[in-house]
Amino acid sequence: MSLVKLTASALAVAAVSATAAAARDNVQVAGSSTVLPYASIVAEAFGENFDFPTPVVESGGSSAGLKRFCEGVGENTIDIANASRKIKDSEVKACADAGVTDIVEVRIGYDGIVFASDIKGAKFVFTPEDWYKALAAELPDADGKLVANPNTSWSEVNADLPNQKILAFIPGTKHGTREVFEEKVLLAGCEEAGAFEAMTAAGMDKKEATSKCVGVRTDGVSTDIDGDYTETLARIAANPEGLGVFGLAFYENNMDKLQVATMSGVLPSTESIATGEYPVSRPLYFYIKKAHVGVIPGLQEYAEFFVSDEIAGPDGPLAAYGLVSDPQLAETQALVAADKVMGE
Amino acid sequence: MTDATANSPALPDRKHSGSLMEHTARTRRRNNAEKRFRAYGLAAIGIGLAALIVLLVSILSQGLPAFSQTFVTMKVYLDPAKLDKSGTRDIEQIKKVSTFGYAPLIRAAMQETMTANGIDPEKFGLSEKAAEEMISKEGAAQLRNFVIAHPDQIGQTVEFKFLADSRIDGYFKGRVSMASAKLDSNVSPAQLQLADALKKAGVLKVGFNWGFITNPDASENRPEAAGIGVAIIGSLYMMIIVLCLALPIGVAASIYLEEFAPQNWFTDLIEVNISNLAAVPSIVFGILGLAIFINWAGLPQSAPIVGGLVLTLMTLPTIIISTRASLKSVPPSIRDAALGVGASKMQSVFHHVLPLAMPGILTGTIIGLAQALGETAPLMLIGMVAFVREFPAAPPEGFFDPASALPVQVYNWTQRADPAFTERASGAIIVLLIFLLSMNFLAIILRRRFERRW
Numbered sequence: 001m002s003l004v005k006l007t008a009s010a011l012a013v014a015a016v017s018a019t020a021a022a023a024r025d026n027v028q029v030a031g032s033s034t035v036l037p038y039a040s041i042v043a044e045a046f047g048e049n050f051d052f053p054t055p056v057v058e059s060g061g062s063s064a065g066l067k068r069f070c071e072g073v074g075e076n077t078i079d080i081a082n083a084s085r086k087i088k089d090s091e092v093k094a095c096a097d098a099g100v101t102d103i104v105e106v107r108i109g110y111d112g113i114v115f116a117s118d119i120k121g122a123k124f125v126f127t128p129e130d131w132y133k134a135l136a137a138e139l140p141d142a143d144g145k146l147v148a149n150p151n152t153s154w155s156e157v158n159a160d161l162p163n164q165k166i167l168a169f170i171p172g173t174k175h176g177t178r179e180v181f182e183e184k185v186l187l188a189g190c191e192e193a194g195a196f197e198a199m200t201a202a203g204m205d206k207k208e209a210t211s212k213c214v215g216v217r218t219d220g221v222s223t224d225i226d227g228d229y230t231e232t233l234a235r236i237a238a239n240p241e242g243l244g245v246f247g248l249a250f251y252e253n254n255m256d257k258l259q260v261a262t263m264s265g266v267l268p269s270t271e272s273i274a275t276g277e278y279p280v281s282r283p284l285y286f287y288i289k290k291a292h293v294g295v296i297p298g299l300q301e302y303a304e305f306f307v308s309d310e311i312a313g314p315d316g317p318l319a320a321y322g323l324v325s326d327p328q329l330a331e332t333q334a335l336v337a338a339d340k341v342m343g344e
Numbered sequence: 345m346t347d348a349t350a351n352s353p354a355l356p357d358r359k360h361s362g363s364l365m366e367h368t369a370r371t372r373r374r375n376n377a378e379k380r381f382r383a384y385g386l387a388a389i390g391i392g393l394a395a396l397i398v399l400l401v402s403i404l405s406q407g408l409p410a411f412s413q414t415f416v417t418m419k420v421y422l423d424p425a426k427l428d429k430s431g432t433r434d435i436e437q438i439k440k441v442s443t444f445g446y447a448p449l450i451r452a453a454m455q456e457t458m459t460a461n462g463i464d465p466e467k468f469g470l471s472e473k474a475a476e477e478m479i480s481k482e483g484a485a486q487l488r489n490f491v492i493a494h495p496d497q498i499g500q501t502v503e504f505k506f507l508a509d510s511r512i513d514g515y516f517k518g519r520v521s522m523a524s525a526k527l528d529s530n531v532s533p534a535q536l537q538l539a540d541a542l543k544k545a546g547v548l549k550v551g552f553n554w555g556f557i558t559n560p561d562a563s564e565n566r567p568e569a570a571g572i573g574v575a576i577i578g579s580l581y582m583m584i585i586v587l588c589l590a591l592p593i594g595v596a597a598s599i600y601l602e603e604f605a606p607q608n609w610f611t612d613l614i615e616v617n618i619s620n621l622a623a624v625p626s627i628v629f630g631i632l633g634l635a636i637f638i639n640w641a642g643l644p645q646s647a648p649i650v651g652g653l654v655l656t657l658m659t660l661p662t663i664i665i666s667t668r669a670s671l672k673s674v675p676p677s678i679r680d681a682a683l684g685v686g687a688s689k690m691q692s693v694f695h696h697v698l699p700l701a702m703p704g705i706l707t708g709t710i711i712g713l714a715q716a717l718g719e720t721a722p723l724m725l726i727g728m729v730a731f732v733r734e735f736p737a738a739p740p741e742g743f744f745d746p747a748s749a750l751p752v753q754v755y756n757w758t759q760r761a762d763p764a765f766t767e768r769a770s771g772a773i774i775v776l777l778i779f780l781l782s783m784n785f786l787a788i789i790l791r792r793r794f795e796r797r798w
Contacts, residue, residue, distance in 0.1 A: 024644060026734065026746060030727070037761065040563040040731040047733055048485045049442045054733035056646050056746045059759075076642050119527065228759040253564075253761040256524035310444050317481070317565055 024075045027055035027299050031065020031082030032176055033228055034111060034247055035284050038318050039082055042306045045317065050305070052298030057082075062176040066287070070095035073291045079299050081287045084111065084176030092342070102290035102341040106303060107332055108312055110324040112248035112273040113180055113280045116258040118240040122162035124154070124261035128279070132189030133157045134166045137217040140198045149217050167242040169235045170216070172226035180282040181245055182214040185263075188279070190214075233257065248273070249322025273324040281324065290341055300339070307332050403770050403777075409517040410771025413553035413568065414508035416479055416542065419460075420453040421501045422491060433495050446484040446491075450506070451476040458538075461545035468534045468541075478535055480507035482562070482569040507555070508548065510568040510764035512539045516550055519763060556771060560733040561748065561756070567764035570757070572772050574732050578648050578747030579717060579779075581739060585652025586659055586716050591709055593656075594663030601664075602671040603693050622661035629658045630722030638726060645727035646746035648736065654722045659712040666708020670701040703794035710787040714780050720751040728752050750776045 029039055036059040047054025058065075062083040069081035070091060087105065095103060115126060133139065134157045138146040154161035171177040190196045190213030199209040216222050225232045225244075232244040233254060243261070248268055251258055260268060263280055272278040286306070293300050305311060307329060312318050314325045326332060367375075426445060430437045454475045458465050465475065483506040491498060507513075511531035514520035516539075525533045542548040559571025605611045633654035637643045643650050674697045682692035723729065729752050736745035748756070750772060757769035 028645060028727075028746075030730075033759070036731070037564040041565050043731060044563040044565075044733060045443060048488065056727075057731040058646070058727055058729060060729075071639075074642075076638055076645060078645075229761065230759050250761040252529055254763070255529055256520075256527045310442070321565060 025297055026053040027080065027296055027302050028058075028078045029055055029080040029082060029286070030058040030060060030068055030078045031080075031286070032062040032084040032284070033059040034062075034084040034175075034177065035082035035108070035286065037249065037321060038108065038284070038323055039286070039306075041317050041321060042302070042311055045311065046298075046302050046305050050298065050301060052301065055080075055298070055302055061174050063174060066091050067094075069287060069289065070098055070100055072098040073100055073289065075296075077289075079289055079292045079296050080303070083285045083287065084282065085179055086283075086285065087287060087342075100289055100291070104288040104290055104303075104336065104339055105342045106286050106288065106307060106336055107283050107326060107328075108286060108306060108323070109284055109318065109326045109329075110273055110281045111284050111322075112268045112270075112278060112324060113177060113184075113282070114246050114248050114251050114268045115243055115261040115263065116236075116246050116251055117243045117261065118236055119257055119259050121240055121259070122164055123259065124161065124243065125265070126161075126261050127158075127192065127264050128185045128189030129192040130154070130158045130161065130189070131185045132193055132195070132213065135168060135170075135186065135216050135222050136190070136195075136213065137215040138212060140195050140202070143202070145202065146199070146212065149219075149221075152221070165241050166221050167239055168222045169225050169232045169242055169244040170222055171232075171245055172224040174226060176282075177245065177247070180280065184280045184282075186214045186216075247322070248324075252322050270319060270322065270324045274327070283326075284323070288336075288339075290339055293339055303336050304333070307336050309333075403773050406767060407770025407772075407774045409519070410556055410768045410774075411553050412517070412550055413555065414513040414516050414548060414550050416506045416508050416548050417503060418450075418453045418457045418479075418506060418547065419501050419503050420449055420487065421456070422487075422498045423449060423452075424499045427491055427498050428495075433498065435492065435495055438492060438495055438498075441488070443484040443488050446487045447476065449487060450479055450483050454479065457542075457547055461542070461547060463538070463541050463545060468538045470532075470534050470538060474532065474535060475538065478509050478512050478539060480509055480568045481566045482507055507566075507568045508539070510566070510762060512536070512548075513568050514764060515539060516543075517767075519767065556768070557775070560735065561731055561753065562733075563731070564760055564762055564765075567760070567762045567768065570765070570768055572750065572753055572775060574735055575748040575750045575753035575772070576775075577736055577742075578651070578728070578732075578749045581648035581736065581743055581747065582652040582655055582749060583713055583717060584739065585649060585743065586655045586713060587709070589653070589656040590659045590663050590712065594660050594709075595667055595705060597660075598664045598667035598671060599693060599698070602668050603697070604689070618661050618664050622665060625721075626658055626719050627721040627725070629654050630725035632657065633722060634725045644744050644746070646730050646732065647744050648747050648749075649743040650726045651723055651728050651747075651749060652743070654726060655716040655719060658719065658722065659716045662712035662715065663705075663709050666711070667701070667705045670704025670708070671697060673704065674700045700796060703790050707787045707791050710783050710790070714783040714787075717779060717783070718751050718776065720749075720755055723749055723752050724755075729756060731756070750779070 029043070036057060039057045043055040043057050046052070062085055065081040066083060066087060068078050071077050087103070092103070095101070115124070117124060134151055134154065136149055139149050141147050151157050151166060153163055153165055155163040157166070170181060187210060196209055196213055199212060200206060204212070223235070225235065229246050229250040232246060236242045236244050237257070246258070248270070251260055263278060266272050266278045268278045273281045288299070288303055309329065310316055312323070312325055312329055316325070319325050424431065426448060427441055428438055451472050455465060455472060458475070483504070486504065486506065490502070490504070509531075511520050511525070511528070512535065515536050520528070520531060520536070522533045522536060525531045525536055539548060555569065556571045557576070558573045559569060560574040562570035601611060601614065633650055637650045637653055638645055678696050678700065679692050682696045683689070687695065728747070728749055730746065730748065732746050732748045734746065736742035736747045754769050754772045754776065757765040757772065
């Protein structure tokens, strides 16, 4: 008897699932794990202050988010992709091939990338050059010929740095943060050190020289972290000699465990990043599928609320959490209000 | 005995066949081997137990604080000048004031509370803003919800029980100390001193954290408000779906295979495949679920229905294998007797074999469910690793609403920046373990009470 009942209820469930065509009434967001805390803060406040349901926010990385974003138009695809980097041309093309042609690009502010070590360890004062010399797989010698990186301690890289073993935990290649690290630290350091010039002078073309500049050594000195900053923090707790790459907001939440290094003499803070003095920062974005605006209730309102002064402004909760607010926020607000698509 | 020794070809060359009491070298060797084996066995159990104890101690010591929470009780004056500028008490006008408009009320109430309790705000050198920050940001939302529900209370002074900020809460749990507060930009030693004073005055109290069980997830700005409510509901819905689908399908499949199907290469093939499926890594089912249920069937993402269907696929082999085993263990004499008194094949199965096999089937089902309850990997692919704050509706519609799940919530929280979430993740693990333990316990009871031995 109970078997009959169970079968009947199973059939009912199957029947309901077969006719699942009810309109989705919540906004769905996915993408960068760096943007996730900000997006969840906004989603929470949005749910509290509007009559729409709280948006569902997933993480998974910028690339994964944009890939899902570009799967097509329709209720079972996401409405917004968060990204800690600009959308690539290849991704725009993949989107267009799947029918996602109108994309609104929204810059929400800037995020600082900081270099931190264990609170009990030595203090560090870095320049991008130090990082390049410490982590590059191959360094050019006096004749511009590439040799494997011989440096094993920070004092070998720069006499002003403590005599401590080089051990770095840097974001893995699936993270948008890695790109910024390569571009703003390794490449910048490579140019500062004159290595880029030396390589091109030795007859290397620019593209190859760039890839040599950002090529990280694989002899165990540097470890790619594919997980989140919590993993980097755990690695530093286990290896007090290590240096980790973190987001500013993450560091600010763990100041009792980490001490931050200066970069080119500037201490990272929301202020020094806003003024552009601190060199390692990057803009954060989210991308809206225009075809879903007006179809998914609350999507337009969520986007406008995200960039409103009371949220993304300098006194808003996002800035309090660690986002460096965008000086051109008013322009972004106008762009979102008009739903201006990319390339227009 | 004597015959055996006489016929055995190995024994005659044994020279000495003395008393059993006398220990020859060979006996000693054998005894020592046994002793060593016992020691290995004990060591293996010891290692296992030690691992279990370390795990439990670390989870309990980290997670138990999640079940207590610091609250601040304050009287708040619901200022009409701030909440209802039009003075009409029109609900639409009141709704226009966002939670940001409610923060000043908490700021004022904090100052009011300090003076009322004879605490001099000047003494701590805290700004009004710093004092307000000791209350969770959830407070403003709490006020706004109250005012929208009771617009007639505007202009009154109402008592509220607010959550304390996670750092203040952490101070009373030993996670934050004066030394760490000095280094932390989110909390200052002065705030902790004020918290001590408030506790002495009875304004601030530590109590059981029901919110942890009933609240939805919260953003990184307010870990103190985060709970596992949505995750419990999501897990429950998925278990209902798994039970309703996997049990009938699994039992029907095994009865057919065991009792009715002809023995040929085709049924052998099916059997091998079922055993294989049981060993397939669960992430594979997630990929399958994403491709079939979301991309092809168009079911919603992050919904318990998809999670439930994926977990059903994962649980089916477990249920089929255990059901077939328990059907097999019913002796053939039962079937023969039923057939002998004129029952049909189906009657013999449903009236006699199945009831006798039921305890085994249920045990297998419960173990399968417990396995599904703790599964995370396949859920990551179907969008259930998400920040979900809305409770899903009642079933069946609720099966299609976004939800989270317990193991997923643990995974989510361990990735967040604020250390308060680590505590909550361990708390969620404790809840998950309690569910798993009680399910396994139920399975044991069923087996002990109803299983028949032949």
